[in-house]
Amino acid sequence: MRYIVEHALSTFKIEDVALHAGLSVSRSIHLFKSSTHKTMFEYTHEIRLSSAIDRMTGMKMTLEHIAEKCGFGSYPYFHKVFKKKYVMSPGVYRRTGSQRPKSRFRNWISEQLSYPIPPSFFLLYKLLKNPP
Template sequence: MANFGITGGGKQTEAFEPTMRLAELEWSVTGYTFWNKKRDFILQSDTYPTWCLFAIESGSFAYEIGESHGTAGSGSLVLCPPNVPFRRRTAASPMTFHFVLLRWNEPHPDNISEDGSAPRLPVTFTPADSHRLFDTFGKWRRLNALSGFKRLSLISHYWNDIWKTWCLEHIEGDGPDVPRSADKLMNRAARRLEERCSEPYGVKELAGELGLSPVQLIRRFRAAYNMTPGDYLTGLRMKQACRLLCETRMTIEQIASACGYASGYYLSRLFAARMSVTPSEYRRRNRV
């Protein structure tokens, strides 16, 4: 079996770049538990013999997986590989999430390069199609009433749909929401900002990962997208905040944490400046 690695928040880790090889990856679900309004983790650290997935509906938690670390909130998917310590603590409770044990089906030999290398998998990611993701969460909750193989088989089907859709969103040339330019390194920078927009992450960390100085990064990113990486990141976070205001009952503090901000006060000020309306007023106008 090929050794698929992980990538995420650690400084030593490579940036994740999805390829068609990952979109072709097939998963099987071997275990599933739905947790509703869980206040805290009983185990602050655990290790699993298979891949495990935390799919978060509401609330947030801080995690450490290998060299990767960050905070995952509503709409985030956290993937931990086998036999790697998964450290976690609640950041905003209660938490509602889906805990899934996974294995990946052996790929066709043509999917593995001659040198034995294999694509790297992300530790945390957030699908752009949030309506599709939360619709899947609803299906999983309903399937939880079933038992045995049939339940796991159907959950596997919906997980593979989410996984492949997310990969295709981020492959070069695909995904209408992903800006593209002739500067491939800046395309990579944009994707990296999308992957980390729910974490405390900024220009300094991104520049270090890309081997550039912050000044070099800002100059090249502005030339590619007519905005700074900081402005692009803020735009992603505002989009995330808008979605959470409309689709969840999370407090402003919880939404701030899920969007990578230190406090609800800071988010409220930034949101009002960007959107010309307060978060609470935006929620009132747009909730159905």
């Protein structure tokens, strides 16, 4: 899981994750799905979307540039994935804005897991807890 978090914004293959974990591809897919109840693909999309939201609310980048920097490859694909998840386009989401989760929670979860968690994870958590 850590490998995916660290490499989610770039292109990687499931084979890379399996090799890093020292497992076969099928075993790594099975273990990941059984522990997270998501596919590696779904988990990667969540991280990428969360990073995109961070950039949309905190930076003055174009949506096309955000899509590229967050690993989506193209804006049309980013738009499709974003709209499917949040039932609104990235542009509408950017105009409506959102609030970040409290840093106290971020610190607590990082302590529990014993390694730093990217800020985008916490925005994702908030969105899952309180959808727009």
